[in-house]
Amino acid sequence: MDIVDSVTRSRMMSGIRGKNTAPEMLVRRFLHARGYRYRIHRKDLPGKPDLVLPRLKVCIFVHGCFWHRHPGCAxxxxxxxxxEFWQEKFQKNVIRDLANIEALESAGWHVxxxxxxxxxxxxxxxxxxAEKLRVIASNQSA
Structure with missing residues (x-):
């Protein structure tokens, strides 16, 4: 049984953002401060990656552990x-994430x-x- 009524739960769930989350903003500020320029939430790419670095052909997803089921995470x-509802929802999220990653990698993107x-x-x-991005950049220039 839920500890709050359905109206309150609905309001709480509607407040969960999918874009511009605190973890995503942290990554964006970090990369921007180091000179990386990116696009956000490109709709023309599978999964609408949180950050896209077109010059490096890199897509970055900032995943929440709860929604994307980080293995072994508390x-x-x-x-x-x-x-059953939640297990089905989580399973669909994981399958969709894998399909998006596969599609991006097939198109030549680093994910x-x-x-x-x-x-x-x-x-x-x-x-x-940042180190992974440096390695990708150095491999492209070599």
């Missing part, structure tokens, strides 16, 4: 009510995933992302 919990929990718990996550 934030990837499941609600206790409507268990990087940044997990919400890594941004919270690992101070080296953003530097690791």
């Amino acid at each position: 934030y990837a919990t499941s609600p206790k009510t409507r268990h 990087l995933i940044v997990w919400e929990c890594c941004l919270k718990n690992d101070p080296d996550t953003l530097e690791g992302l």
